[in-house]
Amino acid sequence: xxxxxxxxxxxxxxxxxxxxxxxxxxxxxxxxxxxxxxxxxxxxxxxxxxxxxxxxxxxxxxxxxxxxxxxxxxxxxxxxxxxxxxxxxxxxxxxxxxxxxxxxxxxxxxxxxxxxxxxxxxxxxxxxxxxxxxxxxxxxxxxxxxxxxxxxxxxxxxxxxxxxxxxxxxxxxxxxxxxxxxxxxxxxxxxxxxxxxxxxxxxxxxxxxxxxxxxxxxxxxxxxxxxxxxxxxxxxxxxxxxxxxxxxxxxxxx
Numbered sequence: 001x002x003x004x005x006x007x008x009x010x011x012x013x014x015x016x017x018x019x020x021x022x023x024x025x026x027x028x029x030x031x032x033x034x035x036x037x038x039x040x041x042x043x044x045x046x047x048x049x050x051x052x053x054x055x056x057x058x059x060x061x062x063x064x065x066x067x068x069x070x071x072x073x074x075x076x077x078x079x080x081x082x083x084x085x086x087x088x089x090x091x092x093x094x095x096x097x098x099x100x101x102x103x104x105x106x107x108x109x110x111x112x113x114x115x116x117x118x119x120x121x122x123x124x125x126x127x128x129x130x131x132x133x134x135x136x137x138x139x140x141x142x143x144x145x146x147x148x149x150x151x152x153x154x155x156x157x158x159x160x161x162x163x164x165x166x167x168x169x170x171x172x173x174x175x176x177x178x179x180x181x182x183x184x185x186x187x188x189x190x191x192x193x194x195x196x197x198x199x200x201x202x203x204x205x206x207x208x209x210x211x212x213x214x215x216x217x218x219x220x221x222x223x224x225x226x227x228x229x230x231x232x233x234x235x236x237x238x239x240x241x242x243x244x245x246x247x248x249x250x251x252x253x254x
Contacts, residue, residue: 002028004075005216006068006123008058008116009086011038013185014135017205018083018212023050025213030071030079032056033086058086058112064119071123078126081216084113085135087153091193094148102149109153114160117175124173132168133215134161136177138224145254146193158222165221176220180208202226 005022009015011033019029023046031039031053039053054070057063071079088108090101113134124130139147140154157177164175182188182196183203208225215223 001076002026003080004028004030004071004078005081005083006030006032006071006079006120007083007085008032008056008112009135010042010053011035013085013187014180014183014205014208014212015083015085016042017209018085019051020046021206021209021213022081023047027081028052028075030054030067030074032067032071056086058116059107061115061119064115068120068123076126077123078130079120079123080127080130082116082120082124082130082132083135083212084116084133084157086112087135087187089147089150089187089191091146091150091191093146097149105149105153109150110156113157117160117164121171121173125171130172131174131176131216132164133212134175134177136161136179136222138179138181140179162221165219174219176215176218176223178208178211178215178223178225180211180225183208 003026005027007015007019007029010019010029010031012035015033016038019031019042023029029046029051031042031051032055033039034055034057036055043051043053052071052074054067055063056067068079086108088105090097090105117132120132124132134157136157137151137154139151140158143155144151161175161177168175180203182200183205185205188196203226211223211225
């Protein structure tokens with residue numbers, strides 16, 4: 001029986017690219033998103049008998065439960081890889097974004113990942129070699145101005161990943177994350193910020209999908225995407241706090 005991967009946010013961007021790559025590698029992808037027309041299109045490109053799709057709102061636990069049960073009915077009750085890819089981005093000065101906007105980011109990026117991990121546990125335990133991969137971000141290396149709530153939400157994802165990477169060893173479940181910089185996807189196109197011009201949008205979703213595939217075979221906890229991000233992580237980790245902060249301010253143009 002094929003290995004099964006459950007992908008949130010699969011209708012576009014990194015989720016879509018990951019679904020297509022894993023299908024080519026012999027996995028059975030479950031495609032889940034709010035965008036049902038996007039899901040149908042991805043499903044067609046993979047093949048009607050090689051994947052399945054279902055509506056999913058990661059902010060609603062009942063929606064997650066229904067999506068998990070739908071997928072489990074097609075996979076013998078198991079999930080081999082859970083890829084928490086669904087997320088939203090809102091950019092701008094912290095005080096100029098409405099409170100409702102900040103809370104929406106938290107609902108999707110924090111509560112969504114937490115809920116999916118919690119509710120998927122029984123299906124992961126049914127696999128012989130289960131893995132959770134969380135879509136994190138380079139903005140979890142140091143808080144990114146202009147992206148405050150988004151960056152903070154990715155710090156949560158990083159912390160959850162690190163904790164469960166240790167805690168879920170007792171279940172035989174590997175928990176890892178991938179940390180790209182700006183990726184050329186609708187998430188970025190629809191939320192342009194001047195810092196994107198300064199730092200560059202140099203990654204395609206297919207490159208990130210390749211790292212997701214690597215992470216699915218590894219033990220983590222973190223998989224940084226691109227040499228630039230690996231270097232930044234090393235520098236910020238090595239420098240004392242104040243010099244590191246000043247270097248980061250110059251880098252991001254503040």
